[in-house]
Amino acid sequence: MPVVDQRSAPPAPRRRPAPRLAGHKAPSPRGGAQGLWPYALIAPAVGGMLYLLVYPLVRAVLISFQDFRLRQLIAGDAEFVGLRNYRTLLSDPRFWEVVRRTFLFMAVNVVLIMVIATLVALMVERLGRIGRTVVLCSLVLAWAMPVVAATTVFQWLFHSEFGIVNQSLTSLGFESFDRYPWFADGTAAFAILVTLIVWQSVPFAAITLYSALTTVPLELYESARLDGAGAGRIFRSVTFPMLRPIFLLVISLEVIWTFKAFVQIWVMTRGGPGDATTILPVYAVQTALSGQRYDLGSAASMVTVVLMSGVLVLYFRQMLRQEDETR
DSSP states (O other), X not given: OOOOOOOOOOOOOOOOOOOOOTTOOOOOOSOTHHHHHHHHHHHHHHHHHIIIIIHHHHHHHHHHTEEOOHHHHHHOOOEEOTTHHXXXXXXXXXXXXXXXXXXXXXXXXXXXXXXXXXXXXHHHHHSOHHHHHHHHHHHHHHHHSOHHHHHHHHHHHTOTTTOHHHXXXXXXXXXXXXXXXXXXXXXXXXXXXXXXXXXXXXXXHHHHHHHHHTTSOHHHHHHHHHTTOOHHHHIIIIIHHHHHHHHHHHHHHHHHHHHTOOHHHHHHTTTOSTTTTOOHHHHHHHHHHHSOOHHHHHHHHHHHHHHHHHHHHHHHHHHHHHHHHHO
């Protein structure tokens, strides 16, 4: 029989590793110090947010449960008194009058802002390119004006002696407005502040609603017109249902904006005349500064936050319930 060569095949040659360059390290799997690098990048922003937002809130909550006046502010030996500050605050009739005025101020402002902003957005949608550009630029300029600067302009507009409003009304034959003291009348001062807040808030709401209007398909409008729907019916049946989430967002932001309006009132009237323009944020500052009752001022601030949050929660629940019913 022939002899078969059963010798095994020679082993495959082993690949030699590529030589490393001097000073070059092999890539390590992602983890360890390299995995913490993204967190290190955002750490300053998170730390700043905690220091500027969370710490003052926690500090205000603690002060609202303490006997914290001028002596405690200097010595730092504040004593915890539980809910005593809240009982004192809630038993004050002036506080409840301020709460009522705050909700009235918020409701009037939000309604006027949303109505005017919706009309402006619908108008801008129907303008040509040049008219649309002019209106949008005007809205942006009005929105970009600093709050204190706009408040000062309104103060001069309604100045009793040098204000252009009195001069214009007097020139039109209304002699009773000669040197009329607008800010000495509670109703007039309240109306001026509402006008200022609405003027400052309409640009943002109008631009936001106009941006949302551009996303509504034109085919829906054409179908509604073919069915004989008018402008009001088209808005109720087509435009508003499509823009309901945006309306919800804008109304929520305007509720927050008007509920915490402080700078305009403090610069223009400081809550006067009397308490005619005093709302909860102004009341909190007045309480803290007038009698050095920082504990009651902090308690008023916490009540403001709770009331504003309650309004938003009720509004969100109502809107979500309506959305569920329409599905």
